[in-house]
Amino acid sequence: MPMLAIRTVAAWLVTLTLVFPLLWLFLTAFKTELQAISVPPLFVFTPTLDNFAEVNVRSDYLLYAKNAVITSVVSTLLGLAIAAPAAYSMAFFRTRRTRDILMWMLSTKMMPAVGALVPVYVIAQTAGLLDTRTALTVIFMLSNLPIMVWMLYSYFKDIPHEILEAARMDGASVWSEFRHVILPLGMGGLASTGLLCLVFSWNEAFWSLNLSSARAGTLATLIASYSSPEGLFWAKLSAASLMAIAPIVVFGWFSQKQLVQGLTFGAVK
């Protein structure tokens, strides 16, 4: 099968070339600073773990990590708590306007973030919320909300109506119907929606760069601080980046399938 062999080699070569920067980041994280800038670049070296320890000394890594975890987790949970009832209502109490509301929610996601930068900045400044986790959490939640409603709606829609009717015949209230039928059956949808929004919030860089710095900054802002020319500590930069991206890239792999659904709003199947 020479065709298969050629295809296999080609696919692997192209893929490894494309992800080479990430592999290089991974390698550099285990080098010393001198090895990191060696010419020609080093592929074989004795790995060291020193960078991971030093990152925290240089830049209070743990604080930024804590901010990233709190803002992304809380915004995701809050978003699910608001989006799930709305999606449930749209999927099971359809009216003529349901479609319009869904489309309108989608349209709010189309507003470029930079269009809202000035007012949001002024509001946050006036309310004393600049550089707070509260502001970032609320904004992450709002910018993910349309995707959440949309994804949950498409999951809930697929739950057979007969199950709900049976529950209603047995005299289940709306709350117990939601609690005992929808939530268990929709668990998969809730989990993958949550996972995807967690990835988005974790990586979010526009609002976190503009609204936060030393107190509420997330890992995205910490990494950006290595931008200055004097910050040429590549091994430490790599170690910090690796710690910041590794968990979320793994999450991302698990949410691949939902990613297409969530990003294209069901326009591509």
Place this chain on the structure above:
Amino acid sequence: MSRFLPRALMAPAVISLFLWMIVPLVMTLYFSVVHYNLMQPGIKEFIGLANFEFFVTDPDFGPAILNTLKLLSAVIAITVVLGVALALLVNEPFPGRGVVRVLLISPFFVMPTANALLWKHMMMNPIYGVLAEVSRLLGTKPVDWLSDLPLTSVIIIVAWQWLPFACLIFITSLQSLDREQMEAAGMDGANALQKFWFLVLPHLARPIAVVIMIEMIFLMSVFAEIFTTTGGGPGNASTNVAFLIFKEALMNFDVGVASAGALFAVVLANIAAVFLIRMVGKNLDK
């Protein structure tokens, strides 16, 4: 069932999104017609369209529009063409296909700031970077990417991040391609190119349109990649509209002019959004 309950369940989501949309919009409209500088608090006088005039006549404005369009079209072209090619390459089974797919999608999950710095320092540094080493191996002079080709550098960085997104969508779409039709075409003597042109490409028309529109909306506001690499420079060589608005608002503290600029960005993005929403809406009716 009363009508009250379904509405009450929807209310929190609808109200919060409504506020999220309308409050910034109204404030932007208002700020865009007053003189408002964060360094001069208390002064907010009506100045009509002067902010718009100032923003449009800013010598950085023309280049920023041009850079935005260049960045948009280059990244879209790269991601669509390479995305289709890649998706076709990994569409048929081969050893390790699952691993390849997982690896391919990874750059999309890397936060933009980490992605940008990885390229700025370790890839594009003219002395120690990997690309410089590649140039030396090829016997050419290493390029100082960020100084000499700032916009191209930003394009490469952004395209690298969005290629997996386009590719993933095309991979998903290719799975619904009619295999029997492809086989029938093969038996009728169609070659690979003909099959691609008459069967695969028409099938991909819709996902390609979706990718273009989504990327238009998101790439309009490319910010973190510019902020962490070139800072819009040298000069204004890699300043796009989003970065120009940021400069006006948070570096010159001129809220009024920044708001006028923001309205431009909103209008630009809405052109793409209208088409996308229509397409999604049609799909919803099916």
